[in-house]
Amino acid sequence: GESVGLHLPTLSVQEGDNSIINCAYSNSASDYFIWYKQESGKGPQFIIDIRSNMDKRQGQRVTVLLNKTVKHLSLQIAATQPGDSAVYFCAGDEGGKLIFGQGTELSVKP
Amino acid sequence: DVKVTQSSRYLVKRTGEKVFLECVQDMDHENMFWYRQDPGLGLRLIYFSYDVKMKEKGDIPEGYSVSREKKERFSLILESASTNQTSMYLCASSLPSTASNTEAFFGQGTRLTVV
Numbered sequence: 001g002e003s004v005g006l007h008l009p010t011l012s013v014q015e016g017d018n019s020i021i022n023c024a025y026s027n028s029a030s031d032y033f034i035w036y037k038q039e040s041g042k043g044p045q046f047i048i049d050i051r052s053n054m055d056k057r058q059g060q061r062v063t064v065l066l067n068k069t070v071k072h073l074s075l076q077i078a079a080t081q082p083g084d085s086a087v088y089f090c091a092g093d094e095g096g097k098l099i100f101g102q103g104t105e106l107s108v109k110p
Numbered sequence: 111d112v113k114v115t116q117s118s119r120y121l122v123k124r125t126g127e128k129v130f131l132e133c134v135q136d137m138d139h140e141n142m143f144w145y146r147q148d149p150g151l152g153l154r155l156i157y158f159s160y161d162v163k164m165k166e167k168g169d170i171p172e173g174y175s176v177s178r179e180k181k182e183r184f185s186l187i188l189e190s191a192s193t194n195q196t197s198m199y200l201c202a203s204s205l206p207s208t209a210s211n212t213e214a215f216f217g218q219g220t221r222l223t224v225v
Contacts, residue, residue, distance in 0.1 A: 043114075043217050098214050
């Protein structure tokens with residue numbers, strides 16, 4: 001089965017800097033990945049997704065990179081803001097169900 | 111907008127009680143999921159359902175059961191609550207994997223405390 005893991009449980013960045021959150025997965029057959037943001041007291045919210053036929057996808061201030069060779073994906077947040085402080089999860093699709101990593105808590109210092 | 115609604119934000123139950131957690135989605139999604147979230151463990155899949163009256167075990171089904179009598183509703187049942195089931199429970203729904211957009215939409219969570 002799929003296992004998904006995040007490299008760091010916590011990340012602290014200065015406001016205005018770029019943030020990079022990393023994630024590794026085990027199942028080569030996974031063809032769909034999602035990044036979620038979870039603020040305190042709320043359920044996870046969709047940020048951006050990517051399918052395995054792509055290696056990069058951009059949204060508003062966020063970019064997801066997928067490296068299928070080493071089974072790694074990353075979430076890049078440009079010009080990090082205090083409102084970006086949250087726990088970020090990557091998830092990989094395994095036959096229609098999403099398998100989540102443990103999460104990285106991002107703290108933004110003013 | 112997709113809306114996934116969990117019936118309670120906070121619940122306190124006694125050991126041995128039978129507990130029902132309810133989840134309703136309004137986007138006609140085929141797939142529904144129950145996860146529990148614990149510090150340092152991320153989200154772990156308990157059960158999921160691809161269709162009405164259909165259910166599949168996730169990674170940690172022990173001590174739980176589910177019911178899906180209607181497409182929009184997916185219930186999680188703790189047959190006999192135990193203190194190690196104290197956790198945040200998250201319900202989610204999504205379109206089938208054959209669809210173009212298959213991200214899961216989450217409810218706000220139910221924080222269950224078993225005493």
